[in-house]
Amino acid sequence: MNIKNILKQLEFKRKKRLGQNFLHDEMVLDEILFHADIQPGDTVLEIGAGLGSLTERLSESAGCLISLEVDKILYEYLGNRFRNRKNVRILWQDILKFNTDDLPGQDIKVIANLPYYISTPILKHLMKSVRKFSLILIMLQKELAERITAEPGSKKYGSLSIMTQFHTQAEIVAHVPRTAFYPPPAVDSALVRLQVLKQPCVNISNPEGFFRVVQAAFSHRRKTLRNSLLGSGRVSADKLDSAFKAAGISPTLRAESLSIHEFAKLAQFLL
Incomplete structure (x- = not known):
């Protein structure tokens, strides 16, 4: 051709x-x-x-x-x-x-x-x-x-x-x-x-909420996870701190450090 x-x-x-x-x-x-x-x-x-x-x-x-x-x-x-x-x-x-x-x-x-x-x-x-x-x-x-x-x-x-x-x-x-x-x-x-995939790679009951958490986490890449999520205005500081503790994830990490499975675990305690 x-x-x-x-x-x-x-x-x-x-x-x-x-x-x-x-x-x-x-x-x-x-x-x-x-x-x-x-x-x-x-x-x-x-x-x-x-x-x-x-x-x-x-x-x-x-x-x-x-x-x-x-x-x-x-x-x-x-x-x-x-x-x-x-x-x-x-x-x-x-x-x-x-x-x-x-x-x-x-x-x-x-x-x-x-x-x-x-x-x-x-x-x-x-x-x-x-x-x-x-x-x-x-x-x-x-x-x-x-x-x-x-x-x-x-x-x-x-x-x-x-x-x-x-x-x-x-x-x-x-x-x-x-x-x-x-x-x-x-x-x-x-x-x-x-x-x-036959099924999503993680079992999420609220996919839309999960992706909102992910979007918020990456909204300010240079900030820590805690500050990025807190800045979204969707969650209180107390609930956020409790979620980090329950998920076993450090709030001082940045979003790019977390795997999909870790995001799913964190979202479970935020939604």
């Missing part, structure tokens, strides 16, 4: 607000297919089909491929290109406005090459209905990929790490140079594999 020629034929002008960088590297496409492990009976949701380089490869294996594209010109191009593929549905759709609960079946595999400027909102959107999925394989800015896979004690570990790892086993499976895209983005990328 000669991306430059296709874009020229379409008289296509890139929209910077959509972060349109088209993946063309065959080795990277092979890497995605390897880690996706698409089987004939799989339903696959592709986010950001672009010019269809990955769509073409996915359509050869998936039982049902639903590809979303928000750009009207690219949507029409894709509709024409894949009009004879009975297992492919091309939708003109913004993933942030797409109700994933409407997808057929369960254990859906999500494959996405996300616009970097909106990757975090899309990731949070997917986590809301994560039980529909078995696997989420996403191309992200390298810095964001390192944040969501970070472990406790790391400066990159934060609320986004916990949100993702609460629901999935997250790992970076490939580093992707900017030259794999046309035009090249300003940063390098990473392919992240999120294997969805």
Whole structure:
């Protein structure tokens, strides 16, 4: 596929607000297919089909491929290109406005090459209905990929790490140079594999409350846990001190020191 020629034929002008960088590297496409492990009976949701380089490869294996594209010109191009593929549905759709609960079946595999400027909102959107999925394989800015896979004690570990790892086993499976895209983005990328857990990694009776505690704890990274949580205005000093004591956690630690299990233990005594 000669991306430059296709874009020229379409008289296509890139929209910077959509972060349109088209993946063309065959080795990277092979890497995605390897880690996706698409089987004939799989339903696959592709986010950001672009010019269809990955769509073409996915359509050869998936039982049902639903590809979303928000750009009207690219949507029409894709509709024409894949009009004879009975297992492919091309939708003109913004993933942030797409109700994933409407997808057929369960254990859906999500494959996405996300616009970097909106990757975090899309990731949070997917986590809301994560039980529909078995696997989420996403191309992200390298810095964001390192944040969501970070472990406790790391400066990159934060609320986004916990949100993702609460629901999935997250790992970076490939580093992707900017030259794999046309035009090249300003940063390098990473392919992240999120294997969805059958159940959240910790047993929480109030997940919303748990995530409020996590968000408050990371709201002031340089402050101690006690000061960050107290500053949220949601809990009294007495209750907070009692919770630290009951959980066996030092109030002088910083948020990045706590594992998900330790946050769950602390939240248990705060909620």
